[in-house]
Amino acid sequence: ALASGYHNQPEMTQEKFKPSFLDETKTLFRTGDLGKQTAPGIIEFMGRKDNQVKVNGYRIDPGEIEYQLTRYAPIERAIVLPVQVNNQTQLSAYCQTDKTLEIAEIRELLAKFLPVYMIPSYFIFLKQFPLTRHGKLDLHSLRELRETGKSLVNSNYVAPRNYLESNLVSIWEKILPKHPIGIFDNFFEIGGHSLLLSRVVTRVHKELNVSVKLADFFKVPTVAGLATLISQTQYNYQEPISAIPPQKSYPM
DSSP states (O other), rough: OOOOSOOHHHHHHHHEEEEEEETTTTTOOOOOOEEEEEEEEEEEEESSEEEEEEEEEEEHHHHOOOOOOOSSTOOEEHHHHHHHEETEEEEEEEEOOOOOOOOHHHHHHHTTOOOOSSSSSSEEEEOOBBBTSSSBBOHHHHHHHHHHHHGGGGOOOOOOEEEEEHHHHHOOOOOOOOSSTTTTOOOOGTTTOHHHHHHHHHHHHHHHOOOHHHHHHOOOOOHHHHHHHHHHHGTTTTOTTOOOOOOOOOOO
């Protein structure tokens, strides 16, 4: 899945796409991967020479996300790091700001410039980034903030109030690792990411006959918000007259 060059960037194309030393009629691409030959025909992968990371099958440059975040005036500085959540790699954005910001608003802004899989699942706001004793950015401390940040997830469970919310919760609980899921839990803050988002959209269409847009999740990433959106006439959703919300009980 490689293009023949960079769109409208002839200099970068010339730098990265070189004639093959095996066959001059063919072209080789100079990747950012580093490797060394350990034996004839065997190359050992050594990592990357840039900061790209692989998340859910996509090669991502965190710098692109950081740039878009800092375009948002209240954010003075941004660092995006891969974190391990439930044995899955997800993106966490650390933003330096002294303002109170709405995560939903930031996600909606990012969605205008970045594909879904590049939008971080987690956002942590700090007035000042932690530094090492040598004055360098302390990445280890940043990752620890993600692991211990209890405020990211809504701990106040609120049960579904109607048939639609019950069905949406049921769909989310089949896909997401958190149980139970309350109607005000944020999809992206309870383990959701781009691949799971696609599965949710597919199931909503299959089980409720409603075509929800991926972009809608960045505006209303909760069951309550999504249910309100679906109820609008633009989705032609009609709740069954005799619908009774499924009853669930969870240990306290």
